[in-house]
Amino acid sequence: MESDFVAYLRDRLDSHPQLRLGPGDDAAVLQLDPPGECVLTVDMLTDGVDFLLDRVDPRRVGRKALAVNLSDLAAMASRPLGAVVALALPRQGGMDLAVALYEGLLPLAEQHHLAIAGGDTNSWDGPLVLSITLVGQPTGRGPLRRDGARPGDRILVTGQFGGSILGRHFDFPPRVDEAITLHDRYELHAGIDVSDGLSLDLSRLATESGCGAVIQLSSVPVADDAHRLADQRADGVSALDHALGDGEDFELVLAVAPEEAKRILACQPLDVEITDVGQFVAEPGLWQIDADGQTKPLAPRGYLHEFD
């Protein structure tokens, strides 16, 4: 029952220095540091689309629901502060499921010093739906936006791409600390996280910035998972195709001026490798340089929520 669940939650949650009022009232109260800008993001996950509840430990689902939101804050180079968690639970086994979801997300929240500020726990006859909203704060550098890339900027990416469906889409580390470190030490022009596909999210960043982007295909860091998936499926979709279009890599794509990019690549200041995969150009659209050195259009590929 909902009140039992709130009791569990209050007992389970640590105190947080900026959480003035947590679960149990009509709303939560969070204290922001000056100058009082807050960054707000929401992501909703549904059974059947983002996970298959009958095939996965619900703790991994809870972790993922928080991690995708943290990845959005990473894309803004902002610090996590508080979260509210809304659940639509199947009636049967809802309490155990809710506890498992929280047991999955709480360690990640603690790791990122994130307060679970409140939530709304519902039951219904439908499948599991989770919606998490995060409040964060920009650093002194301000939020990192999508719309600041300039022609000539290099395209830098963290990590590797493709085949996350083999498991990484649950267990990926959101690049929050990495984004804040880079934003603090270097001048970044723009950033986005790869949720729907490297080529699709890169094209979104370019579009928001009013420019185009050219990917050097030979430079794209292809994950081992992408190779494994291409081998397993043997359907003619190459590992590189998976890297360009699979999505749910939750790595960062950054726009950085050429000299600054050189410094970042020389220092490699993160635990995860940073790679230069191309450059932004004045001509709108997405382009590829293939193995023969030819520049051709590249159709953005990735996950789209289709509805009509």
Add this chain to the structure above:
Amino acid sequence: MESDFVAYLRDRLDSHPQLRLGPGDDAAVLQLDPPGECVLTVDMLTDGVDFLLDRVDPRRVGRKALAVNLSDLAAMASRPLGAVVALALPRQGGMDLAVALYEGLLPLAEQHHLAIAGGDTNSWDGPLVLSITLVGQPTGRGPLRRDGARPGDRILVTGQFGGSILGRHFDFPPRVDEAITLHDRYELHAGIDVSDGLSLDLSRLATESGCGAVIQLSSVPVADDAHRLADQRADGVSALDHALGDGEDFELVLAVAPEEAKRILACQPLDVEITDVGQFVAEPGLWQIDADGQTKPLAPRGYLHEFD
């Protein structure tokens, strides 16, 4: 498609002085006034529980999804600032549905000077789910909490109760301005909004405050809808029973010291009537004074999300 929908939304939304960055980036950025405390609340509505999509104009559903959240901010006597809207849409007709939901909620957002800061629009094979998260700011008086009622305080309520299922649960006015006015002009000890039932939500407020509450049954303002519903159903449930347990009235229940309560009742500073329905007492539990002047226990009734 999702990108078409974001384009619709960007075009449809007015600018807001405190919204630094709206829909289209990885997260939204809101500017809070000093001292930088934010109030955070989320409510999720699901088809089949909170509304029946095949029987209601979806604009009323969109309005309700926002209004229930505004009511939570009212219960905190806090000003609405920004909202993020997460949707799980049926694939068929999803675009029209999403637009209708927004067309229903936007006028209410405008009325309360609320910025639609962003959202997450998903499609799936399940029924409609909406989850709205609001960020607000307390006034100079600070947030109004549930846990400040003291024995001897009067129980004041706005408006009337019962039978909201006949239509008022969609079209109720969230008492945001009313709560801020009262919190500004008078000393309120505690407050809650009635979402699940007058007796249930009152008992929650009393429990959080570590005290009990006695309702004078003859003083409860029973809505015309409660009488109509009792007449229609003719099932032995009285209009008063409906007023005590129906829920979704979204009126305010306030704890106020006796002398201050007298001033409020004498002035009636709101457009909606304020009524004294009883008092808080040291003895924990919920109590009723019936028509014969007898004090007896009253079982809290209202809507509970049952899951096990």
